[in-house]
Amino acid sequence: DAKTTQPNSMESNEEEPVHLPCNHSTISGTDYIHWYRQLPSQGPEYVIHGLTSNVNNRMASLAIAEDRKSSTLILHRATLRDAAVYYCILSPSGSARQLTFGSGTQLTVLP
Amino acid sequence: ETGVTQSPTHLIKTRGQQVTLRCSSQSGHNTVSWYQQALGQGPQFIFQYYREEENGRGNFPPRFSGLQFPNYSSELNVNALELDDSALYLCASSRAGAGAREQYFGPGTRLTVT
Numbered sequence: 001d002a003k004t005t006q007p008n009s010m011e012s013n014e015e016e017p018v019h020l021p022c023n024h025s026t027i028s029g030t031d032y033i034h035w036y037r038q039l040p041s042q043g044p045e046y047v048i049h050g051l052t053s054n055v056n057n058r059m060a061s062l063a064i065a066e067d068r069k070s071s072t073l074i075l076h077r078a079t080l081r082d083a084a085v086y087y088c089i090l091s092p093s094g095s096a097r098q099l100t101f102g103s104g105t106q107l108t109v110l111p
Numbered sequence: 112e113t114g115v116t117q118s119p120t121h122l123i124k125t126r127g128q129q130v131t132l133r134c135s136s137q138s139g140h141n142t143v144s145w146y147q148q149a150l151g152q153g154p155q156f157i158f159q160y161y162r163e164e165e166n167g168r169g170n171f172p173p174r175f176s177g178l179q180f181p182n183y184s185s186e187l188n189v190n191a192l193e194l195d196d197s198a199l200y201l202c203a204s205s206r207a208g209a210g211a212r213e214q215y216f217g218p219g220t221r222l223t224v225t
Contacts, residue, residue: 032212043115043201043216044154087153091212098144098167099203099214101153 004088009106012078020073020105022088027068032091034099035062035073037084044087044101047073083109115204115217123223124192132187132220134202142166143185144214145177146201154201160185161207189222197224 005023012018024033035047048055048062050071055062061074075082087104091097116135124130136143142161146154156169160179174190183204189196199221203214 034212041218043203043219044214045216046213049212085153098156098159098169099146099154100156101146103153 004090004102006086006088006102006105008103009108011108011110012075013110014080015077018075018078018082018107018109020075020086020088020107021070022072023070024088024090025069027090028092030092033062033064033068033071034089034091035060036087036089036099036101037082038087038104039081039084047086049091078107078109080109080111083107115202115215117200117202117217117220119220120218121221121223123225126192126194126224128192129188129190130192130222132189132200132202132222134185134187134204134217136183136185136202136204137215140204140206140215141183142205142207143179143183144203144205145185145187146203147171147196148199148201148219150198157187192224194224197222 032049032051034049036044037047038044048060050062063072085104085106087101089099115137118133144159145157148154157171158168159166163179176188178186199219201216201219203216205214
């Protein structure tokens with residue numbers, strides 16, 4: 001399986017945008033890019049996914065590089081409730097089969 | 112719409128014992144996956160069940176087994192518990208087939224093996 005690389009931790013100020021990077025230089029043409037987050041004492045929560053084009057939903061935006069070797073999850077206005085571990089995951093053909101989690105990025109939101 | 116539920120929330124077992132964890136999938140979902148999450152690490156895929164059959168397995172020994180029932184609920188059984196089995200066990204449900212992109216996770220069962 002293609003691997004992803006994320007920073008171990010990031011900090012952001014409340015109500016400011018957050019850009020969470022992910023590198024996936026060995027991504028294949030059929031791999032979808034998924035983002036999940038895990039709030040303290042909860043199971044992971046789906047955030048967003050995409051293949052080639054940038055994607056937006058009510059939670060976040062996903063910006064995918066033209067060569068697809070990296071992507072960025074964008075939280076437009078961070079709140080204290082966004083403090084979580086964010087996981088960038090590649091999914092073959094995008095199917096909801098096994099997800100291979102790495103260690104993710106711990107996002108701290110400062111008031 | 113009812114989300115994914117898991118039981119029990121916590122339990123403590125002794126090394127060598129057996130344990131059964133339970134999961135009810137989200138309404139309309141027919142696929143259940145189980146994950147193990149050790150402290151400070153990301154979840155690791157154990158196996159997935161679809162139509163009551165195992166449909167993919169991660170790098171876990173045979174003493175980890177499962178069942179899926181006609182109502183799509185599921186059980187995870189672990190025999191001969193070891194200290195390293197102490198972890199948060201997560202269940203996730205999803206729809207099978209093309210277009211099914213997301214997994215929906217339950218809150219997990221915290222297992223402590225002493």
